[in-house]
Amino acid sequence: MPYLGQKSVPVAYERRENILDAPIIVELTSMAELVVALAENRQDEADAMFGQVLGYDFWKTAPELLIDISLECYKKHRHWLDVLSKHKNPQIKAITAWFIDLAKRSRLEPMEYMLDRLVGGTISGVDNEFDRIELPAESPAKFISPFKEHYFGSRRYSSATESYLTLLGQLSTLRQRLRQWQPNRTLRIKDLTEFVRLNQAAGLKIIDTNPHTQTTNAVQVMTAYKAKGLEFEAVFVINAQDEVWGPTARSRTPRISLPHNLPIAPAGDSDNDKLRLLFVALTRAKHTLHICGYSHDLDNKLSPALSFIDSISGLEHQQISKPTSVKAVEILSTDWSYRFRQIIADKPALMAPILEDYKLSVTHLNNFLDVAEGGPYFFLMHNLLRFPEALSPSAAYGDSVHQTLKWLHGELRQKTVLPSTSAIQKYFGEVLDRKHLKKSDHTRLSERGREALKRYTKEKGSIFEPKDLAERGFNNDGVVVGDARLSGKIDVLHFKDVGRTEVFDFKTGRPAPSWQGKGEFERIKLHKYRQQLLFYKLLVEGSASYQGKLVVDKGRLEFIETDANGRLLPGLELTYEPKEMTRFIALINSVWKRVMSLDFPETSKYPPTSRGILAFEEDLLSK
Template sequence: MATPFEEAYASLNPQQKKVVDTIDGPLMVVAGPGTGKTQVLTIRIANILKRTDTSAPSILALTFTESGAHTMRQRLIQFLGTEAYRVRIETFHAFCDDVIRNYPEYFPIPLNSQPLSDIEKFQIFEHLLQTLPLTNLRTINSPFHYLRTLIKTISDLKREGISVEQYQQLVKEEQEVFDGEKEELKKTARSKREKELAKMTEIGVVFQRYQELLTERRRYDYDDMICFVVEAFQNSAELLTEYQERFLYILVDEYQDTNAAQNKVVDLLASYWGEAANLCVVGDPHQSIYRFQGASLENTLGFLHRYPSAEVITLKQGYRCPQQIYDAAADVIQHNPKLENVLRTDHVPAETLHALSEGLSKPLHSQLPKTQQTVIHVTAMPTEQHEQLFVVEQVQALLDKGVSPQEIAVLYRNNADGVLLQEIFSKHGISVSVENKQDALQSPALQQLFLLLRTVLDLRSGTEGPELAELLFAPWWKFERVVTMKLLRAAGKMNASVYELVRRGFSEVIKLSETTDLTQLDFGLYEDFFERLVEWGGDEPNQPFCYWLEGVTQESGFLDWAAAQPERLLLLEQVNSLLQFVRQLDSNGMKLNLDSFLEIIQTMMEHQLAVPVDLSVVKEEGVTFSTTHKAKGQEWDYVFLIQCNDGKWGNARGGRSLPLPSGVLHFDLQAPENLLDDDRRLFYVALTRAKKQICISYPETVLSGQNTKQVLGSLFLEEVPAEYKESKEFQVDEPKMVSFLKKITPPEPLVDWSTREKEWLRQITAEMPLSVSALNTYLHSPEEFLKKYLLKVPERPDARLAYGTAMHAALEHVYRGWLDTQVVPNERDVLVHFKKILEQQSLPQAEFELRLERGYEVLRQYLQRPIAETKPIFLEKFFGYGTSTTMLGDIRLTGRIDRVDWIDTTLKTVRVVDYKTGRGKTLNEIEGKVGTADYSARELALPEPIRGVLKRQALFYKLLLQLDRTFAGKVTNGVFEFVEPDRDGKFVTRELPLLDEDVELLKTLISDVMTEIRELKFLTSNS
């Protein structure tokens, strides 16, 4: 009876057998999609052990992913049994980490150093961007704008094997080249190059300090694992010899995706044997899709340069796809440059190069039965909604025919592309299986738990943010909503926290909250609630944080509430994942407490770092949803590739936002032509996932902000020859489309407002004044209006708002001095006043210093302006309060205007002036003609003269002055002074006429909005 190995060997085709039997010497295997690569590799390992006296631990197989290593070992167990466990099958990083742990004395890191976690990396880079003297990599209002790009850039450097010292030398050389040619450059080109060099220099500063901090904190990052081992092997013959003698045979899977540093590890291990090394690499240059991880096209020919005697074997028979797909994929990929046209080939023997070129230029021969049916379908859709309906109907039709959902996949370019369609599938009763893991931090339930933790910390530190108000409405507390709303409003009117209000006692609260329906029993619930929050805050420092957190989830009732929900398995698994994450941080020596934990959560949410949830407990068998990157190595009978548009699949906009010196990367990974080649390889991978049929679709119009724009199908679709594809349009009748849209449209949040709650809100809105901020908030988000202006939920201090407050105060000080004394205050006096106001804003020290420095810089420049030429009448003038009566019918309008200046004292014409501390805007932006991506549907529907948020503000100020009978002037213009200078150091001022007819439109809008508010329409619609 044949053994499993003999049966597997007998099933191989001639090329596969040749790979298995070619045991000695260097070997390159070109293995396209569905050629049985993994099976051949594992049989080859088994054959080495059977035909030689090599022991299992003397074979090293390096893979690109953990899943690849797992699959290879599983198959090897079938042939070798327990002996398979002794073969070294590892990822590059696992191998290098093992070297570091076993031989720490060879590495430039402190003993007991640990790998750096993602959250630690992001925290370190936040710290670097906040504390290093950077001017080109940090902006005041978005100090972390370059954070992700900076992390990626330094990772690229490490993956190309470039140290801090080497990088800084490259920048120095780049500077010397520029110094020698800058006089010949035009002004614009010279300025651009100077800024690029400034950024390169600062990258070096960050890179150096980052490595120093890793050493200080006993950490090394993911890329250091490879770089450290390369350096140790190069510097220590003893260590290198130890590993060279240990491994007699080396195999590398997915070779096309390895980077320069990984290749160096392999070459050093094989260097003892020179050009005759027993080194086998397997890959397919057409499927090199991890270029963003530092892999380069040089891998393939680079291997043949180093091992000119290597044999090249191409696996020519494919067992996955119909011939049409293999032919189409080959035609598409031939539009990429041939390797020998972009890389040196002079050291590669002609016959080897010919074998490689032939293997890469010809399509695979499908071993599946021939079919006359077209298996590649391309469908253009009028809209994204048509595409969604098409995919739902096609998948449902397959399921109705008895096709297993596990044999169907929906693939897309980016994770975000599949989210909405997953929800639509669920609404149609189609189960889905998502390849990417769920993030516990995105769970609404856990976000409410974080509100609880933030509130505990706030109360302990004597502050209160908006989290407390939201927490009072959490479903696991049993508070009556109308009572909670009254308490919040009463606290807001007193400018106190709800906590302070409750501490005053029952009788005082009854008087202040203007309510008679709060019982002593109900009030006791609030007292108990706050006592428990304070108690938790006091207990936390005295317990291990993880133990304390587990206790809070139980004692708060959160776990009991979660266990009673329909989706309880998922909710409890999310909680478990969070607690497991906390335990892991503890085990890494991070010494968590409540403050540091919440900082970690905030950092992770800001930078989209995930706490992965194990969905195996709740996972259903369903249609696979996956990015094409994650689909590599997998196959399905039926594949749907969605949103295959130009700009998403090929011709992507953008590129590297941080420059690097010439020659740092062997290929400019972000050059447009290379990005196009990368995308084409990814499209090749998508095509070759299908065993029976692939349906490719794209919408002809997409939503861009609040507008729709026409888009084309991908260039790659045109590269698929007509004989291999069937192109058609999707036809659907209107009733079916209407029914589909109704089904997928999210329902309005179901909030059951009681009669008592509505009556109370009517009392509030009947006499409430209206400011332009309240008006604009209502138009943008009625829900936000309810929280901010009716419930008066406190807002957490914002650094930009704090800076704006201090800057406004400083400018008032400047113009007040000029108005009162006809003398502009001196620079020192203004800066002292600015600092005094900024100190009152309770900013974190690092943020305070950053804003203080920026404010000083701005004010020094501002004071150079011709301030003495202005003719101010009012400064920081309040309207609608005291003696100022500004009534529009029965609506009291209120506001505060930064400055009102005379234009002509004879004609009594004036302009209203408003200071803005953000980026300068164009008149079109001010008027809402462009830059409306963040506008709500209600705002976009407004008449053009009052559509722009800023223009509406200026018109509102004109209306205030018109309604104030104490003022006799005529407002003709509005001015916005942007007090942050632009890139050229100039201050932007925009002035626009304020027409009476536009004010009339605003009056109508105000009346309509106030009617809606008083009728509580915002409770039942988005208005």
């Protein structure tokens, strides 16, 4: 790999790197270890961690400053925390105060929240799939970790896309594995350090296997197993040595030996198995085959060539001069995973695996258009690249309510009557319990959801009918509008007369009495809601299941919660107008074109208002 990188030869491969050894993960877990050491008042361990953590590049701390601090601690026999918290450098004091605050929070906040703080995200960040709800506001953070901006800022994406995607894959893999580790328990930040320790102690690797392609004409690097069934114009079989492929190759030793009387043996260790695998590798070439070996190994010991091919006639042997030792050491000591890639990678090829099967949802569309919350770049990070973050309280609450309504409708279809209020509240509580929220948020949202569902089903339970479909998904219905592939899920398809239906969309949060909206926040929210109902009409009428069979003639918002006066408001209805639908279809295709061409325009010139969003939409349509 280093030699290909040095020669600017692009490669495509399946990553097999242990993410626990990746620098970005080491830095993140080291910060977590420091927080735990401070929380448990283990000063000696905190002393050792502070010097390491503050040396990371994203802090931009001068090395001379850290040396001075280290010498002061040594000469005066003081702990790092004492010196740092009283240091005259304002940045050092701010970072130290931040770590102390995290240590205090670590016993109360879930691990997911703490990871967001370490990374530099926001706990109650924007989540447009569910309605933002009002919770007691925390005081604004005095300090935000520079980790996210350093590794995942817009400049890095533009100038070093491959590195950006590699780091994102590693961070995503870590958080996915943590979520799978003990899914029925609310983890704390100490559990992250324990998770890492257990994997390392057991010699287990956490592998990022995301497919990776640098350009469309990249050299394919793969194992012989992966190459089965494939063919290439030219093939290079590397390391053609007995110690790799032949009789002297080391056999795989199982962790647990099999009983001696068991009439089976591990596959793949006999000479015949190795020969068959080598045959697979050699027969992948259509026209040209290069079998490459070496005369000496890295310890400068003689290494026999592969004995399997000694007797084959017609092979042309060519001696290639060995690189100078200085050159070889220089290349091999360079971290090729992070340094050689940028010269040769091109953005379309890197993003091709993501775009190949991508389908646009209305949430993604609204995020792309919402210049008040980041617009195209927010869409890129959170929807296209799926930057890993904790589930916000709003999202956890909204999802729990929607899952409960889906279950309620399923019970109605099966038993023809709605479940009891206590059963509905119990189900909601069980779903919310699995969200692993902070205790104060969980208590507040649990009470709120139980009361809202009780009131809504009592006063408006008749809206649910057994013949309707709840949470109808369209991901596999082949919906295409213009060039855009669409996907999504509709809360309720309410069937009316033959060939006619309405779509219902349930909303949590403060209800709106009309489509106009009173304040800026509500106007933006209602604009998105309107586009959701327009989108749902396209989903139904363009789907393989209903195309030519169903017409959606109305859309309706149903507000689950009461207004400030404790009243449930009637739903907001939308009658579809041809002119509005034509504009919306054009807008979808304009956004789709931008996404497929990886064109994410700068939107800072637009005001963060509903007028700014409409101006951005008009500019997209005009181009």
